[in-house]
Amino acid sequence: MTEVSTKTIKQMQSDFKSGNTTCEKLVHDYLLKIEANKHLNAFLEVFADEAIDRAKELDKKSVEGKPTGKLFGCVIAIKDNICYKQHKVSAGSKILEGFTSLYSSTVVERLLAEDAIIIGRTNCDEFAMGSSNENSAYGNVLNAQDNSRVPGGSSGGSAVVVQAGLCHASLGSDTGGSIRQPAAFCGLVGLKPTYGRVSRYGLIAYASSFDQIGPFTHNIEDAALIMEVISGKDNYDSTSSSETVPVYSSELSFEKKSRIAFFPSTMNSDGLNVEVKSSVESILSDLKKEGHTVEEVGFDLLDHLIATYYVLTTAEASSNLARFDGVHYGYRSKNANEMDPVYKRSRTEGFGKEVKNRIMLGTFVLSSGYYDAYYSRAQKVRRILTEKIRGIFKEYDFIIMPTSPTVAFKFGEKTDNPVEMYLADIYTVLANLTGIPAISLPLAQDKNGLPIGVQLLADKFQESKLLAFSEKLMQIEHP
Numbered sequence: 001m002t003e004v005s006t007k008t009i010k011q012m013q014s015d016f017k018s019g020n021t022t023c024e025k026l027v028h029d030y031l032l033k034i035e036a037n038k039h040l041n042a043f044l045e046v047f048a049d050e051a052i053d054r055a056k057e058l059d060k061k062s063v064e065g066k067p068t069g070k071l072f073g074c075v076i077a078i079k080d081n082i083c084y085k086q087h088k089v090s091a092g093s094k095i096l097e098g099f100t101s102l103y104s105s106t107v108v109e110r111l112l113a114e115d116a117i118i119i120g121r122t123n124c125d126e127f128a129m130g131s132s133n134e135n136s137a138y139g140n141v142l143n144a145q146d147n148s149r150v151p152g153g154s155s156g157g158s159a160v161v162v163q164a165g166l167c168h169a170s171l172g173s174d175t176g177g178s179i180r181q182p183a184a185f186c187g188l189v190g191l192k193p194t195y196g197r198v199s200r201y202g203l204i205a206y207a208s209s210f211d212q213i214g215p216f217t218h219n220i221e222d223a224a225l226i227m228e229v230i231s232g233k234d235n236y237d238s239t240s241s242s243e244t245v246p247v248y249s250s251e252l253s254f255e256k257k258s259r260i261a262f263f264p265s266t267m268n269s270d271g272l273n274v275e276v277k278s279s280v281e282s283i284l285s286d287l288k289k290e291g292h293t294v295e296e297v298g299f300d301l302l303d304h305l306i307a308t309y310y311v312l313t314t315a316e317a318s319s320n321l322a323r324f325d326g327v328h329y330g331y332r333s334k335n336a337n338e339m340d341p342v343y344k345r346s347r348t349e350g351f352g353k354e355v356k357n358r359i360m361l362g363t364f365v366l367s368s369g370y371y372d373a374y375y376s377r378a379q380k381v382r383r384i385l386t387e388k389i390r391g392i393f394k395e396y397d398f399i400i401m402p403t404s405p406t407v408a409f410k411f412g413e414k415t416d417n418p419v420e421m422y423l424a425d426i427y428t429v430l431a432n433l434t435g436i437p438a439i440s441l442p443l444a445q446d447k448n449g450l451p452i453g454v455q456l457l458a459d460k461f462q463e464s465k466l467l468a469f470s471e472k473l474m475q476i477e478h479p
Helices: 009-018 023-036 048-063 106-113 156-163 180-186 220-230 274-289 302-323 339-350 353-366 371-392 418-425 429-434 463-475
Strands: 043-046 075-079 117-122 169-174 189-192 212-217 259-262 293-296 398-402 438-445 451-457
Touching (some): 023 075, 075 106, 075 156, 106 117, 169 220, 180 451, 189 463, 212 220, 274 293, 274 398, 302 429, 371 429, 451 463
Antiparallel strands (some): 043 117, 189 212
């Protein structure tokens, strides 16, 4: 595995100011590492020449004494479902092969406005549908620590490029755990913000009422800094919130004692790895020793989370992916000349198996005979979940649970059993169903040295408190 720098963005910027390095040298170093790690298949495209030119511009700006942005010189990769003007974007799918975006997403515009360098687009499960990065049309992404294991999904490429030291940070998207689970499998910090905290404009949609963009980093300080740049109201996204964005990076001190809830049902769930369970229990014990209140809270809806999540997200996917038809843009079958065959063949040949499964499932739950039995009932469960979580946060500051029931599993281990694969998301979908922020922290390892992620959840728009307490957790030495 490539040696990874643990310097924060601010420490790196201090090196720029002292003359120890330059943006251009940093980019060259990353490009060499990317070339040496091509086997990981983490990047679908590297913007090498463009990144070097951008670095030279930033170096010139610094030499001339001009004001620099918060992310000056920070080299960032973006998931292949985030649009960047005049750059290809495919969402890991053959159906968008060769498509070039006509505009940039809001998050990309905000990164560039603060002097970040975007070095490339990362591989991902097709249309962000997957928990292992085995569903990309462009091949599997390999876990940099153990190439026989998955990196997690769907933002596996975005996780691995940070894990392997191929860039400083990256952006992914999280619909049901697609940032947090890869972060857990790759030993990173992965944050899913409150729904509406970060604009979705320019994010190719999977499930519009669930999707959120967030960062992968090695530390909390960098996650906080990136969050304060990409967060905030956006007139191009009507679901984005007008809530004031705190200066997260200057609010990382946490001195008070917290009230923390954990659900016994999550700790006694079938399929929970013994070492993952003991790691979370150890952390809960450490928090009690630190003087925090840690209490069990009854939560009897765990078994309903996955079903509710997949009914609702597949329904939204069925609608969102209707536009990818071989006519408007993207892949068109060469084996069809008439209108109906063009639609059918293009979608059949352009979409992968998992995407087709979810489109069909979503179409089914929205059909006239089953709408009330499935979709309508799932919406009711979602409302009950939201109300229950709101009640818990009236009494507690945080909820703690595992990020994933297992450490990174081997390729092919779960592909023959879709139910088992879907259950990999059992601890992460709650945050998306209820719209609350959640973060995965690399707080433990199993006996083989594989990372174990611990998940921390907070109330809506409490990212500042979530990040500050996460920083506190990261500083506690866990056995």
